[in-house]
Amino acid sequence: MTNGDSPTYHELVDALRPQIIETTTEHLAARSDEAVIVDIREAPEYEQGAIPGALFVPRGVLESTITGQIPGRDREIILYCATGHRSVLAAYSMQQLGYSKVSSLAGGFEQWKAEQRTWETPNTLSSEQRARYSRHLLLPQVGEEGQQRLLASRALIIGAGGLGSPVALYLAAAGVGTIGIVDFDLVDSTNLQRQILHDVHRIGSLKADSARETIRSLNPDVLVETYPTRLTAENALDIMSGYDVIVDGADNFPTRYLVNDVSLHLRVPVVHGSIFRFEGQATVFDPYNGPCYRCLFAEPPPPELAPSCAEAGVLGVLPGVIGSIEAMEALKILLGIGETLVGRLLLYDALDEDFRTVTLLRDPDCPACADASHPPLIVEYDQHCTPAGRVDRT
Numbered sequence: 001m002t003n004g005d006s007p008t009y010h011e012l013v014d015a016l017r018p019q020i021i022e023t024t025t026e027h028l029a030a031r032s033d034e035a036v037i038v039d040i041r042e043a044p045e046y047e048q049g050a051i052p053g054a055l056f057v058p059r060g061v062l063e064s065t066i067t068g069q070i071p072g073r074d075r076e077i078i079l080y081c082a083t084g085h086r087s088v089l090a091a092y093s094m095q096q097l098g099y100s101k102v103s104s105l106a107g108g109f110e111q112w113k114a115e116q117r118t119w120e121t122p123n124t125l126s127s128e129q130r131a132r133y134s135r136h137l138l139l140p141q142v143g144e145e146g147q148q149r150l151l152a153s154r155a156l157i158i159g160a161g162g163l164g165s166p167v168a169l170y171l172a173a174a175g176v177g178t179i180g181i182v183d184f185d186l187v188d189s190t191n192l193q194r195q196i197l198h199d200v201h202r203i204g205s206l207k208a209d210s211a212r213e214t215i216r217s218l219n220p221d222v223l224v225e226t227y228p229t230r231l232t233a234e235n236a237l238d239i240m241s242g243y244d245v246i247v248d249g250a251d252n253f254p255t256r257y258l259v260n261d262v263s264l265h266l267r268v269p270v271v272h273g274s275i276f277r278f279e280g281q282a283t284v285f286d287p288y289n290g291p292c293y294r295c296l297f298a299e300p301p302p303p304e305l306a307p308s309c310a311e312a313g314v315l316g317v318l319p320g321v322i323g324s325i326e327a328m329e330a331l332k333i334l335l336g337i338g339e340t341l342v343g344r345l346l347l348y349d350a351l352d353e354d355f356r357t358v359t360l361l362r363d364p365d366c367p368a369c370a371d372a373s374h375p376p377l378i379v380e381y382d383q384h385c386t387p388a389g390r391v392d393r394t
Contacts (some may be wrong), residue, residue: 068140
C-alpha cells in the first residue's frame, strides 16, 4: 500500500487484528453458557445455520442496536461471522463503544462447522416477514426474537365494535399470530361512524366474519378464530381458554363482569377499555398481581346509570384513541416490555385533550380476587345487570 492509497478490506482487517482479542472455537465451546455469543452475519447466512444460543445482530446494524440488546458493557461477548474477518472489524467497533470484554471468533462459523461442533438451523422470519416487520426489527425491545414471540402469541378480543376495531387492526398489523374475535352482532349502518373494521359492503354480515375478512386482507400471517356468539357463563371458560391476553372491547357491564371473573379462573391478563361520549378510560387487570375489575366496582350499576353508546352517543374517533391504547398494552404484555397499566387507570377527556392517571389498589375484601385459592363463581347477568343465575365452575 503506497502513501495516499486507501487500505483494502483485508489490509484493514490485518491492521486491526492486533488491537482486538481473537478467541478459539475451544474457548467458545467452554464458555458458551456464560458468554454472550453474537452472530453478525447477514440474514441469508444465519438462516442456513448458527451456533446454538447466538444472538443475531447483522453487521450492518450492530453499532446502532447492540447497546439496547446488550446494555452491560463489561460482559464477555464473542462475535462471529463466516470466516473471522468481519468479526474483527465488529469487535474493534464494539471496543470503541466501550465494551471491554469483546472478542472475535478465529475462523468463524466455517471453522466451527469444520470441527463438527453443534450447530442448528434457527427458526427465522421469512424474507417477506422481514420486510413487513422491518420497523419492529429495528427496535431493541422487539427485534427478531420479539417478532417471533408475537407471531406465536394468541390474543382474544371481546367485541368487534368501536374499541375492538382499532385493537384488531393494530394487533394484526403487528403480527400477533392468532386473534380471536367474540361478537354475535351484525354490522349496521350506525356502526360505521366509529367501527372501522367494517364497511358499507358488510352491512347485515356478522361482525365476527367482517372482522376476519378485514384482518386477512391486512395481514395473511394472522390466523383469525371467530366466535359469533354471545359470551355467557356457559361458554366463557371454553372461549377464553388458551389465549395469552384478553382485550375487553365490550359495551356492557354484564360482559365486563363475566370477563373479569373468568380471567381470574384462567389467570390471564385483561386489557380493559371503556368510552362514554367524549371520555374514555383504560387499564390492565392482571389476576392476583393487581386490582381486578370488581376491586373498582364490586357490583354493576343500575341500568339507568350506565347508558349505552346508542343511548348517550359517542364521538367517533374516541374509541380509536382508547382502542389504540388497549392495543399498545396488549403488545407490551405479549412482548414482556415496558410498564403496563396494572394498578393505574388512564382517564382521557377528548374535549380538553387531557390525560390523567389514577392509582388503583387491590381491595383486600374484593368479592372476586381477595382469595386466589377460591376464584369467584361464574355468574350470568341479565340485561338489567343483576345476577340471573350462578354457575359453579370453580
